[in-house]
Amino acid sequence: MSARRRKIVSRVFETLCGMAVLIALIPLALILFYVVKEGAGALNLAFFTQMPKPVGEEGGGMANAIVGTLILIGLAALFAVPVGCICGIHLSEYPRSKFSSAVRFAADVMNGVPSIVIGIFAYGLAVLPVKRFSAIAGGFALGLLMIPIVIRTTEELLRLVPPGLREGALALGASRSRAVFGVIIPAALPGILTGILVALARVAGETAPLLFTSFNNRFWSTNLGQPIASLTVQVFTYAISPYDDWHRQAWAGAFLLVMMILALSIIARLAVRRLERMNRP
Amino acid sequence: MISVRDFDFYYGDAKVLHGVSIDIPDRQVTALIGPSGCGKSTFIRSINRMNDIIPEARAEGTIAIDGKDVYAPGTDVVSLRRRVGMVFQKSNPFPKSIFENVAYGLRIGGMRNKRQLEATVERSLTRAALWDEVKDRLQESAMALSGGQQQRLCIARALAVDPEILLMDEPASALDPIATSKIEELIYELKDNYSIVIVTHNMQQAARVSDRTAFFMLGKLIEYGDTRQIFMNPKEKMTEDYVTGRFG
């Protein structure tokens, strides 16, 4: 093949790669466009303050679902943050032990398990024994999904702390726990918090595992032992229903979800920057 | 023959080569020496326009090979690099078989005939003094070779596309003394058929291996001449200071 033809071939493939980028951006644009167009328009005060109306009646809102989602991710964090952080601490302090390798592998496995399978596990542990759907079961399922993310970000961030810091603390006679909690974690705190916020944003959007753990609730409930509504399950229920008004509200719910996730990511980024500025002398 | 006239080179706003003018003859070994950062690597990479890859790089002046300026607009850089081969400081074989490494340049050039490929690969490996060591294991991975062998493989790979000029940027600096002397022997044999320009920070190597030597400092060509003359009887004081080891 002559040099000229090879160069033409090169140009063609380079262009195809550029087109790939455009092709991927099209659905992104379409999704965001429709979510904003249908969702923002459907948001009104009632959406935030009212309960769902009975089937067939127009109007109503998702107040219970919004609160439900917040409660669920709060429960998830309660469960996942201590477990995930402490596990991450162990992995970063003893990175080469066989035990740590096994734990890391297990966390990777957990990360790859489809969320619906995690839901089945949570069902078996938290729903079956008490024969009742509950917010706690839902929070448990979401917490399980969060754990591997928190582990990974905590470990990575603790590893990034300059080794001089750890050696300095230990050389001054500090015990491991003193060195870790007193010096290393504060240094890595901004990053760890970001990791938690990012994990929260991810599980806030989960639906499948909630379908048979926290189930759903048409009424206002903050009782942790009872089924609870959530934005995601509510959007699902409305979306597959035959009612136009419910479809409208589903879009509103989707819009709110996307906004929530965006807000969490932005807060995470800002928090990191502010805390980093504080830590710098 | 490579004729360089008033060649300037910039990385962004920093000028790293100043008005270099030099005539590099055919079928000889020309060594470029000088302290770290003097621009000799930048200069040699300008000859085959490898510096084009660096985003903020800019050249002024001419480098003419057999009369044609390689920096003239519309120059076919792909063809240029087939005529001017390059061997790097750290050997960089592809993670493929020994055969496929040498055959790479041939394949992208369109050679498909199996017998032709095998013959050319054998010839290149022989020229690079590697054939005897690898002839029974051509399908093995190139990564299994020793450092010195890998570098000779890279030389074979460069020779396979039949260049006129071979540029070598400190080809032996990462090798042990035995491997180094093998490379130096090879250079001595190759100069019958190729024009070789070699950058080296090892003055003894330059003295051993080259016919002409050019001394660079701070981006300028200070002195250029017969190797014996540069080392025994340098005209410039800076050259004398450098070759006698007064600064490194």
Next chain:
Amino acid sequence: MKRGDDRGFRLATGAVAGLVLLIVAGIAFELTRQSWLSIGKFGLSFWTTKVWDPVSGEFGALPFIWGTLYSSVLALALATPIALGIAIFITELSPRWLRQPLSYLTELLAAIPSIVYGLWGIFVLVPIVRKIEIALGAKPALGVGMMAAALILAIMVIPFTSSVAREILKNVPSTQREAAYALGSTRWEAIKVAMSYGKSGIFGAVMLGFGRALGETMAVTMVIGNSPRVSLSLYAPQYTMAAVIANEFTEAADELYLHALIEIGLLLFIITIIINGLSRLLIWRMKNV
């Protein structure tokens, strides 16, 4: 005192870390325990039976396995070239200032929750697909079905494969490309050299996307039609493992039904572990070569 402190620290944090091991073992155990009735009753024929009839108590998982594999393979075929094209563009071709914004935009695709994809799928994608099916002469042209599912899965998989492939390409030493250029390669030929260097990692990235597609639940169930069937037809409504669990779990009237569903979950668990494990192995090998 310090020694005891250090040991205590290691044991305490280790105990919590051990919880993770316990959880994974627990998942495997629970899934097996809770599907025991079905495993016992149907044995291996569960995986080869086409019939899924809750009323008569006959359960066969073949249609769901088929639907999952078919939709995921189709999605992979669509997503992989685009994802790799994006990775190549961002690492090799794009001007420096464009890199961050483009990576951010592709990450955005990954951040959109599955349910939002599903909602968009029902109300925007399915009508479009129906128009396409009508134009292609399909009868009946429902819009929901394998085509819609493959498309939406492909979109969801793209950012995963792309971001890992990008990392792999970034880690290919520049000396490889230099060697290619010095031999007179064109841009594309040098890119091929880089891709070849990273090929096991890139394969791992593709596997990762596959694993993602296998486990996707909500978006798929909202556009695939949820009708168990083993069919090559792109227009026919079909069903996946994750979708049937999502839809029928709370409807399962008797224990056998529930256990059959959970057995499907067990299979999904095993398949995704294998695929993800393979993918991590390939990527890890790439980084440590």
